[in-house]
Amino acid sequence: MKQTRITVALAGNPNSGKTTLFNALTGARQHIGNYPGVTVEKKEGLRFYNGFEIKFVDLPGTYSLTAYSIEEIIARDVLVAEPPDLVVHVVDSSNLERNLYLTTQLMEMNTTLVLAFNMIDVARRQGHDMDLPKLSELLGCPIVPTVASRKKGIDRLLDTIIQTARHKADRPARPPLRYGKEIEQQLESIMRLIPDGHPLAEPYGRRWLALKLLEQDREILDRGWPEPMIQAVAQSVERIKKHVGDEPEIVIADRRYGVISGACQEAFRPSVESRHTASDAADAVLLHRLLGLPIFALLMYAVFALTFRLGDPLMGWIETAFEGLATATAGLWPPDAESPVKSLLVDGILGGVGGVVVFLPNILLLFLAIAIIEDSGYMARAAFLMDRVMHKIGLHGKSFIPMLIGFGCSIPAMMGTRILEDRRNRLTTLMIIPLMSCGARLPIYALLIPAFFAPCWHGLMMWLIYMIGIGLAIVCAWLLRKTLLRGQTVPFVMELPPYRVPTLRGVLLHMWQRGGLYLKKAGTVILAISIVLWAMTSYPKVGDEALAGLSEEQAGQVALRHSIAGRVGSALGPVLRPMGFDERIGTALIGALAAKEVFVAQLGIVYSMGQTDEESETLREKLRQDYTPLQGFCIMLFALISAPCIATVAVCRRESGTWTWALFQFAGLTALAYGITAVVYQVGRLLL
């Protein structure tokens, strides 16, 4: 019987080049999704080689296989629930000791292992002299040297995979790692207590189970063991603590490192002491006590500029293209004909899709920048530099980057929270991102500030608005971490990987995969919502006789008032009054739900101005007549705090994994905006 299908799981530390190797192994034949219930990417790819169909499953990058992080639990579960034919462990050859730590744990899970010693070129250049055959013998599994970024060693790895998978049954059982007398004794006594045919004993193996119990692995401990078993484990733990003086899990980790050190000493000679690598030299500048932060600020500015400066002309093109498409579509009908289908196609669907696609250049560019920052190793440095500040509000250093992006657009910023590993941390960041005043709100400020304030105050007002946003974000993050998302602050134990030149292929792939997700998933939801909003502002129609004799602007005004949006706006009048808003502003705000910049255009319609933009002096004139500066300020405040657009709700749903958080965010921001604006308006009215 000849097996032609092989399933291979790819395991490895973060930054070991696992993704690069995965790409090199599978090419473009990849399927990316999420593991059920969590936002950890699940990647699978196929490779046909020498008549074999090899399916690669890319496990999340982990340092260990404990229950420390969601990635580790997932990696472990995949190995147990869908046992692959073999596991390729991608090892960063220039950092053997820590990488091989995971190897010891994979061995304990009784997996058939092939080690890919990746980045072997870097290791050799750094002067690590490795006796691979010897190491292979010591570790009891084949070792293949690879350079994934230059596709070296790939065929040899594939050959080895096939060889190993075919002769799997012939391999002698590997003797288990020994943990010393004290631990072995306790292990044995726990193993004896695991009943025969226990549902966990089969997939995991007794020794592994006993080991995990002794390590006090929460995942395994909480699997409903009988009470005497739990007590026996607790006793064993106590005994080890007393005899060895440390928690068993620490002793076990130490022993594993001991085994590795032993193997390394025999087969591995760092011929030169590799203290000062180029990476260290780069850090001397990039993490410099005085230069570090200015350089970081400059780099962030560059990301920002790249995303929005370079993106804006592209956005313009897409807008023009969609306008052209809309005109062409409208041209299918006779010029004066009013057709609901035409309106749906032109205003609803094309308008809606256009509204989503128009962000694509920004998003792709931003993800390009993030991919470069991530792949080069600078992301960890950014977190290192900013952690002190972020830690104060209960967040992680890495949260700073999506928050910064939020000043441009909340959507890519929210998607950018994927760089955060801890779920609570990520949710908190996700929740506060809309408070970073995004670019779509800028037209509102640009319209209102000159309308109500003297030129000398313009800069200050703008600054004030942004600062209020940042201040609220800090308060909200702090509050969330104290209440709903309470929990240990995430310990900051983060590797600073060596700097690497990102590969073009890797960076583009990264960018495209994330950008594509935005188009595919968020696009559908946003489109649906756009159509709903279109219907709200278009229906019910006003009878032609009511519009007779009115100018086009006036007709638009009447039609909007008559529509659902207009009616809701009117109905909301009393509710909005405490904030100093009248129904005209209410109506404009309903339209602004689709996107904040629509507010200006809607206000234009309400005031029968026809086409308006933020430079419109006549609109400013009107506003000045009808509202006080306090009201003007309150409008800006409300626009700042309330959810930026309906798309953020969809993206938040996607990124948080549940509608609960998305709706909580929407409701929370709206309530916050309402409360603060009302208080400011009422207090302001008393004072002024």
Add this chain to the structure above:
Amino acid sequence: MVQSVQLSASLEDYLEAIFCLFSEKGGIRAKDIARRLGVKAGSVTGALQALSEKKLIRYAPYEVITLTSEGLQKARQIVRRHEVLKEFFVEVLGVDEAIADEGACTLEHGIPKVIFERLTEFVETYKKDQVMTDTKKEASLADLKPGQKGTVLRLNPRGSITRRLADMGIGRGALIEVERVAPLGDPIDIKVRGYHLSLRKNEAAEIKLSVL
């Protein structure tokens, strides 16, 4: 030979007292000795005569008492023995100083030479070790400055973070070097097992090192 001069316990006490007074004031009178040892002047005279006969002191009634060179040597021996014992009680056994003094007084006279020699040796090496551990100070990782190194003595357990640190290779005996501190003063960048790891001072404070 000086060593051959055998003294009774009480005479040893007298000699010791004379030595101490001698090094404090220079000239000594019988009444000083009586006051110091809390005895009657009459018993002092007898003891001084006995010491004088053994040529350990120069003594004539109503004159200043001085030690002969043999007497000085003998007295030094006795004092040294007292000190070694007292040191053993205070430093090794952790006994209160006053009680240690008293104990040393009681034990010093009857102690066989071999035991004394061994004891002296023990106290000496013990003290040297103490000095060593003082210079090879134990410190928490958070207190180390950039460029300083140390080996891990222990991790103070603090939940899952300890586990994580162990996973990352920070176990007993691991060599850690502090590379730098972030510009804002918190996290630090350390090198362990050949790679860079950053962690907050908060966590670093739980890692105890023996500084190299």
